[in-house]
Amino acid sequence: MSTHLRSVSVAYGTGGRALDGITMAIGPGEQVAIIGPSGAGKTTLLHTLASALKPGEGAVTVLGSDPWRLSQTELQRLRRRLFLAPQAPPLPPRQRVVNAVLAGRLPEWSTWRALRSLVYPADIRSARTALARFRIEDKLFLRCDRLSGGERQRVGLARLLASPAELFLLDEPVSALDPALAQAALQVLQGEASARGASMVVSLHAVDLALARFPRIVGLREGKVLFDLPRPAVDEALLIELYGSELCNSFQAPPEHQAEALPICRGCV
Ligand code: ADP
Numbered sequence: 687m688s689t690h691l692r693s694v695s696v697a698y699g700t701g702g703r704a705l706d707g708i709t710m711a712i713g714p715g716e717q718v719a720i721i722g723p724s725g726a727g728k729t730t731l732l733h734t735l736a737s738a739l740k741p742g743e744g745a746v747t748v749l750g751s752d753p754w755r756l757s758q759t760e761l762q763r764l765r766r767r768l769f770l771a772p773q774a775p776p777l778p779p780r781q782r783v784v785n786a787v788l789a790g791r792l793p794e795w796s797t798w799r800a801l802r803s804l805v806y807p808a809d810i811r812s813a814r815t816a817l818a819r820f821r822i823e824d825k826l827f828l829r830c831d832r833l834s835g836g837e838r839q840r841v842g843l844a845r846l847l848a849s850p851a852e853l854f855l856l857d858e859p860v861s862a863l864d865p866a867l868a869q870a871a872l873q874v875l876q877g878e879a880s881a882r883g884a885s886m887v888v889s890l891h892a893v894d895l896a897l898a899r900f901p902r903i904v905g906l907r908e909g910k911v912l913f914d915l916p917r918p919a920v921d922e923a924l925l926i927e928l929y930g931s932e933l934c935n936s937f938q939a940p941p942e943h944q945a946e947a948l949p950i951c952r953g954c955v
């Protein structure tokens with residue numbers, strides 16, 4: 687099912703354009719990393735793909751449908767087929783982790799089953815399995831407000847595994863994790879997307895992770911696509927153009943990649 691944007695622009699209120707004439711297509715099963723400086727429009731792009739933000743101009747197709755031409759019921763149905771993981775997952779503080787993870791199953795459940803699961807969690811085993819893939823199964827019955835930032839982020843990702851989504855939209859999904867955990871978490875997410883044939887669009891602050899793990903890289907700057915290229919074509923000059931002086935702070939290769947010929951800002955060498 688195709689997902690694409692054609693000449694899409696988004697503005698917030700009377701501000702400038704957060705997205706400015708974006709055209710891109712995400713094929714079935716494709717895995718794409720979005721990189722770019724803060725304020726480039728990465729979050730806005732993901733929210734637009736998630737049909738959470740209506741563009742002022744241009745056309746959006748999500749999993750084969752224009753979300754803004756659907757009835758409310760059809761739009762709800764479409765949104766159930768995708769999963770937007772915000773950078774800070776919305777976990778109710780007093781909810782137990784098991785219920786927070788099983789909330790990913792809500793699209794499949796009847797209202798009665800969902801309500802009943804709040805009292806008697808319906809599928810504890812699948813919640814534990816999802817958490818185990820991010821190495822936090824020991825948090826199963828903890829309250830969400832007892833979790834660290836990195837644990838909260840992984841609970842949000844475990845919720846994605848529990849969901850039936852066929853389009854993964856992840857906004858800086860590993861920003862609160864150390865480099866080793868970040869690698870491992872992305873490996874799980876990419877493996878899951880491949881296994882179910884889901885498409886995946888991921889914004890990443892860590893350029894090294896994007897370059898190391900994704901076959902296609904989109905560089906976003908000031909709401910525009912600066913480049914949209916296969917990983918091998920992304921070179922140092924492009925990264926410096928994308929980040930300018932910010933590259934020094936944003937590009938840090940973890941030790942296992944230092945031997946590779948990854949681009950490094952000339953200002954640092
Ligand atoms: P990124 O995720 O790349 O940091 P964002 O999509 O969050 O970028 O933001 C793109 C631009 O839109 C920025 O200039 C930001 O200030 C602006 N922006 C984002 N969200 C809002 C909002 N809710 N209201 C007004 N402006 C916003």
Ligand code: MG
Pocket residue numbers: 728729730857
């Ligand atoms: Mg953002």
